[in-house]
Amino acid sequence: MAEEANEGAAEKKSSGKGIIIILLVVMILLIIGIGVLTFFLLTSKNHEGGSQAEEQHASAEHGNGKTEEVKDGVVRNYDPKYKQYDPPEPGSPPQYFAMQPFVVNFKGQGQAKFLAVTIKFMTHYPQLVKDLENYRPMLRNDITALLRIQTYTELNQDNGQQVLGDKILKIAKADLGKNNIFPDLLEAVYFDRFVMQ
Numbered sequence: 393m394a395e396e397a398n399e400g401a402a403e404k405k406s407s408g409k410g411i412i413i414i415l416l417v418v419m420i421l422l423i424i425g426i427g428v429l430t431f432f433l434l435t436s437k438n439h440e441g442g443s444q445a446e447e448q449h450a451s452a453e454h455g456n457g458k459t460e461e462v463k464d465g466v467v468r469n470y471d472p473k474y475k476q477y478d479p480p481e482p483g484s485p486p487q488y489f490a491m492q493p494f495v496v497n498f499k500g501q502g503q504a505k506f507l508a509v510t511i512k513f514m515t516h517y518p519q520l521v522k523d524l525e526n527y528r529p530m531l532r533n534d535i536t537a538l539l540r541i542q543t544y545t546e547l548n549q550d551n552g553q554q555v556l557g558d559k560i561l562k563i564a565k566a567d568l569g570k571n572n573i574f575p576d577l578l579e580a581v582y583f584d585r586f587v588m589q
Contacts, residue, residue: 470574470576471574473572474573475572475573477519484516486515486516488512488513488515489513489525491512491513491528492510494511494539496539498542498588504588505589507547508587508588510584511535511557511560511582513561513564514581514582515577515578516577520573527567527568527571530567534567535563538559564578
């Protein structure tokens with residue numbers, strides 16, 4: 393009786409080891425199969441998008457995850473999370489979006505009391521110029537707020553106008569980014585009028 397019990401226990405141990413070995417083999421084969429399938433899927437995507445990979449060779453990668461392709465100084469391809477515009481024709485002239493004149497009081501005391509500026513934004517995307525019309529009130533509000541905190545001393549410096557232009561462009565780009573428009577499509581800001589009185 394004791395021998396039969398020992399033989400039954402030995403059979404159970406050996407059959408338990410056999411099941412474990414079979415399960416391990418099945419899992420290893422499954423992992424290898426998934427790896428091979430993944431490899432084929434990735435390589436088939438590379439073959440389909442081979443020309444895209446060549447075009448994006450000149451791409452610049454930024455720390456914020458945006459990928460853009462720049463040709464002739466114009467952004468052509470950018471992160472798909474932003475609104476997509478048709479790329480401009482090579483060599484096409486820039487487009488301008490004009491804002492109504494701004495007249496604000498200077499902050500603090502100084503020789504001048506008022507700042508009057510008229511600005512234009514430059515882009516190579518005609519569709520963006522049309523869309524900027526929808527954001528004119530937001531742009532006007534944020535730029536006016538910026539102009540109100542400027543001082544005569546800051547703007548009277550040799551590079552005061554350039555520094556102000558950079559600040560205005562930064563604010564406008566931030567407004568575009570909030571509205572899912574790629575900020576770097578707005579390339580520059582120019583002053584038609586810059587008067588301190």
